[in-house]
Amino acid sequence: MKFKLIILLLMTNTLYAQSTIPESIKEEIEIALSYYPDLKNTPINFEFKKKIKKSTMQAQPSIGSFFRKKGNRSYNIYISETVNISGEVLFTKNMPRDVLIGWIGHELGHVMDYRNRSNLNLIWFGFKYLLSDNHIAEAERSADTFAVKSGMEKYILITKDFILSQANIDKKYIARIKKYYLSPEEIMDIINKRDSELSKS
Ligand SMILES: [Zn+2]
Numbered sequence: 001m002k003f004k005l006i007i008l009l010l011m012t013n014t015l016y017a018q019s020t021i022p023e024s025i026k027e028e029i030e031i032a033l034s035y036y037p038d039l040k041n042t043p044i045n046f047e048f049k050k051k052i053k054k055s056t057m058q059a060q061p062s063i064g065s066f067f068r069k070k071g072n073r074s075y076n077i078y079i080s081e082t083v084n085i086s087g088e089v090l091f092t093k094n095m096p097r098d099v100l101i102g103w104i105g106h107e108l109g110h111v112m113d114y115r116n117r118s119n120l121n122l123i124w125f126g127f128k129y130l131l132s133d134n135h136i137a138e139a140e141r142s143a144d145t146f147a148v149k150s151g152m153e154k155y156i157l158i159t160k161d162f163i164l165s166q167a168n169i170d171k172k173y174i175a176r177i178k179k180y181y182l183s184p185e186e187i188m189d190i191i192n193k194r195d196s197e198l199s200k201s
Helices: 002-016 023-034 097-115 119-131 133-149 153-164 171-180 184-200
Strands: 044-049 057-061 075-080 082-085 088-091
Touching: 023 097, 057 097, 075 097, 097 133, 097 153, 119 133, 133 153, 133 171, 133 184, 153 171, 153 184
Parallel strands: 044 075
Antiparallel strands: 057 075, 082 088
8 A cells, every 4th residue: 555655656756847867968968958948848857778679769758647738748758878889888978978969959859749749649650650660760850850940950960970980880770870860961951941931030
């Protein structure tokens, strides 16, 4: 009985908590967040995990808040403790600062994307992500686009360069990056559009 009560308290606590940010990458997270004023009142829980399937970071709506109105949702960004680069294991927190900022900026792009969607739409979106390669590309490119529109292009490009310039990088991984994410040319296009819209307004 007591145990259940504690669990319940813990759950309510995480439901209503403000963003939680690990101390070791606090600065990088805060810099990335500064590009997204729209997320100021959105609780985001950043959390290190031992391992994340197939990726280094992952953004998702928190289960507890899922059935609330979309404006009241909170989100989790899980960060793998280590990254495997060219057969070498690197602690994520020790990656170059700008690379980490770009990576976090991309995940925040996913959060921007999720917060525009209704609950039903999100369930459907999650399903398609599991089932269709094209849909993964659509979701990843949308996250990159939000990041670039928010002004994070410098970091997004640095992160991409960092990944692609690793010696001995797995060819399959390069193909995956090229397939799912925006190319530098596409990023330039978004920047040009964004800036010409800015100069009109
Ligand atoms: Zn992504």
